[in-house]
Amino acid sequence: MIKFNLKKVSLTSAILVFALMMLTLPSCKKSRSDLGKVLYQKTKNKVFKDATPEGLAEVFKTVLAEEKTKVSNPKLISAFYEENDYDPIFVMDHIFNGDVDLTANYFEKVNQHGLDPKMFNADKITALVAKFKDKRAIKNIDEAYRDIALLEITTANSLINYSNALQYGILSPRKIYQRYYTETKRPDSAGMSNILHVTNMKAYLDSIQPKDPQYLALQKALMDGSVAPGMSKEETTRYLVANMERLRWKNKPSQTRYVIVNIPDYRLDVMDNGRSVLNMKVCVGEGRNKDKENTLVDYDESDKIDRPFSRETPQLNSLIHSVQVNPVWNIPQSIASKEIMVEAAKDRYYLSNKNIDVYENGKKVDDPETIDFANAPKDKYEFKQRPGDDNSLGKIKFLFNNKSSVYLHDTPAKEPFNWPMRAVSHGCIRLGNPQGLAEQLFGPGATYDKIAKAMGEDNPEPTTIGLPTKMPVYITYVTCWVDDKGVMQFRPDVYGLDIVLYGHLQRFLASNDQLAQL
Template sequence: MIPIPIRKHFLPIILSTCFVLLLALQSCKKKHSVIADEMFRVTKNEIFKKADTADYIPVFNKVFANYRKKIANPLVIESFFKKNGYEPILVVNHLNNGDLDALPEYISRINEHGLDPSSYPTEEIKTLVAKLKDKAAIKTIEEGYETLAKLEILTAGAFVKYSNALQYGVMNPKKLYSRYFMATRRPDSVGMLATLSTANFKTYLDSIQPKNPQYLAIQKAYRDSVTLNGLSREESKRYLLVALERLRWRNKPYEPKYVIVNIPDYRLDVMEDGKSVLNMKVCVGQGRNMENQNTLAHFEDTARVDKPYPRETPLLNSIIHSVEVNPVWNIPRSIATKEIIVEAANDRYYLANKNIDVFKDGKRIADPETIDWLQVTPDNLEYEFKQRPGEENSLGKIKFLFKNRSSVYLHDTPNKLAFRHAMRAVSHGCVRVGDPLGLAKNLFGEGADLDTIANDMVINKPEPTNIGLPKKTPIYITYVTCWADENGAIQYRQDVYGLDIVLYAHMENIVAK
């Protein structure tokens, strides 16, 4: 073959290209040597001197495909390794500082939180760690790649799962309950990726242990197998397990002052700087389990599905922004169809005696006694009903307003007898307060507004008075059946809405055995 002469103007291009290729080859060689250098440094196993990231990645992907369904949050785990070029950074950074030994130890004690450690691959993690620390255990680089990949993936999955469980709970209440409207933080990819990038596992694991005094008190009762008065040991254990899970949810008040209603305790507290400065009895909406026919000791599989009674008070958080003194009650259609038209059919003067006005197409009907209420049914009801202010008004003399999708509020009531009963799930969904003027005094403080409220609650004004709060106050309507009182004694209340049963039914297979 006759050699083709190289023209002079091509020579710089060829030399430049060769230089770039040489740099690229050196760069690749350097990149591929990182895994070898680091793995040999941490394991002292000669076999890892042969390691090459390009050869490791396919093994990692194969192992990950096998483990994808066995680990929590696989998309986040995968993105973490992809972001780091699939380098075995968890092993490199944590094998020799005790972190990979500490993680299984913490997980093995998760039963102290009422959760089952067997749902974590702790034994497999310990075996893989021991194998990597044994300089003679891994004989081939292929075996080394598989051991690395398994340990990286299982460690990442277990670390994130444990972290999420302790900081956010194992269940998402928004997915469990159909009437749950509380702002609740849940783990996100940003937080989980930050967790995996933690410099020191043990320090982090210590930092996320629950420190809330309520949590520690319930946890101690659980550890000590405390039996609650009137319950079996097994049902007591389940009450405590459910209480621990609820305490892990990120839905707690954080403001220095707030109003909180606990449905099962039928109680309202005004909290300031962590202390109750005012408390009173309340009546809440009727529930599905008022007769305690279903308990944590015995329930059907269908308990996994939340089927609320129509009158149950929703769980929510909002802001009390104003009050209405001598309020008008806009009667909900559900009450109108089941009660108002029935009473009107039985007694033609019922509406007048109860100060209830009837409207059609927005216009008030002057003489509703002329309507044949026997012919009015829920299907053909074309009327609306409003109860005027007065002694008979079902909202009493004042209501406290806050935005919510369920149209509920706190209010006074003319029916004071209900507060004498222990079981006070008697309303249509709103919360009746036992001391409405006391609550107003706390929220408004002394002054002209409070004077107006107190005066208007005594006289029968025909029109409502609306007054905005000088400082809007957060409100939380929550559901807690088990807690430690100020003396440290464990209290519990009947699961009047069956929400404990729904929660435990979902947790039954992941709680400590």
């Protein structure tokens, strides 16, 4: 005997009925058979009496083809209007209730974000709207069709660009920086398509204004014309504009607890629910602009091209997964050839004094003092520094996966922590309080006690210990922010990354056509 599951049968039947209903129901697309009549009533211009959806569609296609090179996402916009039978939603639904004027008004005020209204065609949209509201401005039906299509395409394109700019930034950091490895979300076609379905324009435009307190503080400083100590107004403004763009990038930590390093501030913080529970001085990689030779006021056009110095610390995010106590330093080839071999050539006992072992073809060399390092091939030998007080990594290093082979580590060289300019390392980040970071990562208890004990041993052995919970780490580059006391802070552009960023922003601000490249 066959048994039926009545619930499943009922559900299946309901789905079939719904599918049949969907096939027989009329399309959800708006019917504009009364296009001409509605436009005439709203404009009082007799030209629109002869307007039809079919006549508009033919002209709309032509204008779309003509404007293709001027819009950022031509395929997306073309597909949207094709799917909707070239229905002019902005003209029909948003002009005469003031929405398009309102939208253009938001575009006109983008200088509050350090942007230019020309990027979003504010004047062009305002002028086209004025033609529709002047019953004598549009002279014939062909002009009417073209103006409808042009206003529709321009508004759609500008609204998408404005939305993307405020929510994601003008630039993709991956495209302007060579050493940028932080996960950064960029606009996608689904999100941009949704913008074209907005019904409450004001509510939407208000919703995309960045709400981050840091952004609002920089925005206020920009509008107030603030001037930083020791800077001109021009340079201060450019600092604010560059860092507001950074704040628009979707690359901020989403976790409640994480480690963050700000390269220009030479500082590390452990953040917990928005509060710094540990901070310390750090030393970062040596930068191309450490002597402040180039500024945001006076710089060469070539400075817009990102040319990282070989020792610059990259921007990235990752997860700290383990620590190595009393680490061995596997000396990178670049350091070995440019520094270690040079010193060994001058002093035959340099390697033994620094506890550095030499390897050839993976085997340890017993008597490296006999090697003529002055004439030896640069890539013939490998070098490793044993654990100890002189080890360049100090007593502990913190490991996280990244393409640049950088990590956080202790150091025997403490003096640089007293310097105001601490871009002095080979690329890794030296910690002012490595033991404090270890305690934050592992918490008090047996594991941390083991780490602290191992760091104090006289004859140390390398020991690797995994974190019970991996800790997110972000290495960032921010030169302007408001501190906890509400005081605006500025830091020198030690890597010249502000110059690169501001230069690219100016290129895009100069012409809205550039937005097509975003």
